[in-house]
Amino acid sequence: MCDAGELRDPLADLESALARVRAVPHGGRSREQLTPDVIRLRRLIDQAELEFAVRCGELAATGEFDPEYSESAYQWIRDECKVSGRVASDALAVAEQSASLSGSVAALDEGRIGFGHLALMAHTAAALTESTTAPPIDESRLLKQAERHTVTRFRRDCTNARHAADSAAFLNDYVDAADARFLDVKARDDGSVWLRGFLDSVGAASLRTVLESLGRRDGAGDIRTSEKRMADALVELAEFALHNPDIAGGGARAPQLMVTASVDTLRNAPGAPAAELDFAGLVPAETARRLACDADIIPVAVDGEGRPLAVGRSRRMPNTATRRKLQLRDRGCVFGNCDRPASWTVPHHIVFHENGGGNDLDNLASLCNRHHWVVHEGGSQLVRTKDGRFLVLPPPSDVPRARPPTTTAA
Ligand SMILES: [Zn+2]
Ligand SMILES: [Zn+2]
Structure with missing residues (x-):
């Protein structure tokens, strides 16, 4: 016969202990009183994360996920546990590598490193294990860095360790990321577009450096959001290319916006029709006037109903x-x-x-x-x-x- 204590669900014990912790009234505690509790709570969370990872690994090892329905342990954890893809992938990496990272697991139990450090260590170990040319991970060296550095800085340590151990694989990863660049430009009926894309870290650094410089705040009166300033900067970059024929390269004709507008539209006369811009469709007269300050413009003579009668020569x-x-x-x-x-x-x-x-x-x-x-x-x-x-x-x-x-x- 088992006694009642052995039958108790340890997770139920944890749930009731947590409920008691959460029932303690908040507020009124000093910094000195709060800091040890916050640190202890974080250690418990890290240990719970480790246990979560180990059980996720056991779950994945059951093999009861059906790839035919494109179901993987990773997807199941992400969807059913309501976590990000990174949390799911961290858990699986830690589960897979924890046996070979015993020193780091002990360091987490003792509060010397956090779960973020352990997850980075596990991904690094996995990457080196997958490589046919790299030596195994040097855990003790990385662990010393993990104990001293923040998670952000330790990410750099791990990246450096990967490069030092296997620069060819590191280069391959970068080439793969650069190959995966894409920009999906989805046009809407009115000519405006949605953008969706991906850039590798180096391509992204070039773009961000330029956009963040062009899109910086223009004095205290500039109340644009940062997203608006980035979008304005991207358009400015495109306009810069349009206005600089050298960028077209190879002696080719510079890209130009083509605007077609009636003379009345360009005069902004009352009753004039809208102007037409290649790729954008109909645009306001004032926009045509702005573009006409420095673009190829085809003035069109129109009849009383806006139908074209004669088309003039484009001019710059x-x-x-x-x-x-x-x-x-x-x-x-x-x-x-x-x-x-x-x-x-x-x-x-x-x-x-x-x-x-x-x-x-x-x-x-x-x-x-x-x-x-x-x-x-x-x-x-x-x-x-x-x-x-x-x-x-x-x-x-x-x-x-x-x-x-x-x-x-x-
Ligand atoms: Zn200006
Ligand atoms: Zn102008």
């Missing part, structure tokens, strides 16, 4: 020599205190071509992509004083305008 304005002189004169964006250099600007026409403005330097101003937007769609006015300074005037209050890009009003 101003010419290269004038653009160079303009860049030399302005040395960058002239809007407020903007620090975008000349190469990142476009020539804005202070008085628009179809409203009588010319391509002479006096009628031109260098504006970065964002401030060009603010002047056109945002409705701010840029004027040049007789002594050559530029002033920015707010949008006239009596004219309904698009909100400027720095506002988040609905």
